[in-house]
Amino acid sequence: MATAKSPKQTTKCSTLRAAVGQLTLIEHCLCPLDARASLRENFVHKTSYGYSKDKKRKQASVRVTCPGGLSTEDEFFLWGLLSLTLSQPKPTPNFFATRHYCLKQLGKIDTRRRGGRQYQQLAESLERLSLVSYRNDAFYDPLRGEHRRVSFGFLSYSLPIDGDSSRVWQISWDPIFFEYCLAACSVLAFDFEVYTELDPASRRLFLLLHKLFWRYRTTPAIDIRELGTNVLGFSDSLRTSEIKVRIAKLAERLRIHNIIAGEADFQKRAKGEFTVRFSKGKFFGRKVARPASNRIESPLAEPLRSIGFGDHECQRILHKFDEHLIQQWSDVTLAAVEHKGRSFFKRSPQAFFMHNVQHASQGTRTPPDWWLDLRKRESLANANLGSPESERPPNAKPSSVSNVLAEVIESGLVPALDKTAVK
Structure with a gap:
């Protein structure tokens, strides 16, 4: 609960x-x-x-x-x-x-x-x-x-x-x-x-x-x-x-x-x-407090705003639901917006998020398979960022996050979700 x-x-x-x-x-x-x-x-x-x-x-x-x-x-x-x-x-x-x-x-x-x-x-x-x-x-x-x-x-x-x-x-x-x-x-x-x-x-x-x-x-x-x-x-x-x-x-x-x-x-x-x-x-x-006493905004408020919630709604959601569920279902919702488009939602991203997080809090909803597959592909792409530079061609330019991701997708190690998204 x-x-x-x-x-x-x-x-x-x-x-x-x-x-x-x-x-x-x-x-x-x-x-x-x-x-x-x-x-x-x-x-x-x-x-x-x-x-x-x-x-x-x-x-x-x-x-x-x-x-x-x-x-x-x-x-x-x-x-x-x-x-x-x-x-x-x-x-x-x-x-x-x-x-x-x-x-x-x-x-x-x-x-x-x-x-x-x-x-x-x-x-x-x-x-x-x-x-x-x-x-x-x-x-x-x-x-x-x-x-x-x-x-x-x-x-x-x-x-x-x-x-x-x-x-x-x-x-x-x-x-x-x-x-x-x-x-x-x-x-x-x-x-x-x-x-x-x-x-x-x-x-x-x-x-x-x-x-x-x-x-x-x-x-x-x-x-x-x-x-x-x-x-x-x-x-x-x-x-x-x-x-x-x-x-x-x-x-x-x-x-x-x-x-x-x-x-x-x-x-x-x-x-x-x-x-x-x-x-x-x-x-x-003067006394310097530990970070635990910092009065800073929850890092989960920003993804909720990206979904479309206002500040008051964000506070209510953060107060009502478990942080893990908010993180998980906000990520599912934003992944759907970015990779499936607005037509994926019957009503709106906000309604999709609220419907799923409420069921998840009752133990009757788990993340969809397509999102789990997406996370696996992203983990594989991130793992390849740490490949030794010595394995690169002799005249290759130094790696950066963006061009390594592009190379991973081009090589076929990761199925291309949207090549135009790799800038």
Whole structure:
């Protein structure tokens, strides 16, 4: 039977305000700052960071394998999408939302900027993130209270073949990674609006200092070379003096936001060796809520509007029916609109949706076979997006979401639903 829900789920907010990062992952960068170094096929990023165990300092080794490359923009989407997932009333590893909803909540589009290039950026970031394999020989497991050897991915996804579809995208988080992120003691809540205003290097320093300022008013002395290369992602070929200058500039940007107080305190330890300390700014005098407290609109409201429901009707539907049923039957309805046409409906898409979701809530209706077949074809097409680049012809151009989908359909691996829909 349908279960009632709190109307708070439909409260609107222009963008996500509180976000989270995983505490161990912010100890080091996932890729270099320079996209020319990291945005290449079969890129492998090796780094390390120090941690304390039994009152001794030890070193953790990290290997991030990125078959499709990785960039700082992907890092932005990783934390942003994870935060949207955890913002839901009952977070699960499967997050359903339209691309427009995700980009709107992350502040990437608004009434002046509506999709296009941003849609493509999100799709390409998802593709790269879905291929990443993360390995760490001393990852802190908050559930077991110990450091462990781990290997996990970040996410997988399923999206409509039609690039102009208004149907929801499915993002499924790796179960081990999501388990760590779901644990309150394993994530760092931070102000997403401030994070968005910063440049990539400042964002990484902001998150690290956010973690350190939990315990300290002034951070312990940090080796600037280790900070610059392992945490911020500067090239290891830079001289120590160059890294020192860049860190000073980042500190000034954070000081403007009151994240740190005063200037960075550099101390010379030996010839060519420097440490730095940062002091906590007034920014941390206010409490930052976890994403679960975000008052953002349900991601299911947008597909309901695409079907033809008004805001009041959307709220009533979200309050009355189970989220899973709303997601499923809104997707069936929109798939019918896009692939079967308006003539498919005896009355209207709205009537079709209401009739089916009401019966489904009583356990007397299941999704149609044609929709299940469509989902299988889309899953096959999405799976082929991750095929190794080495299998492509020697002179082939780099893959993108749209041209790979077109190739999959042309090859006959997926029966063509509508070739004109692949832009």
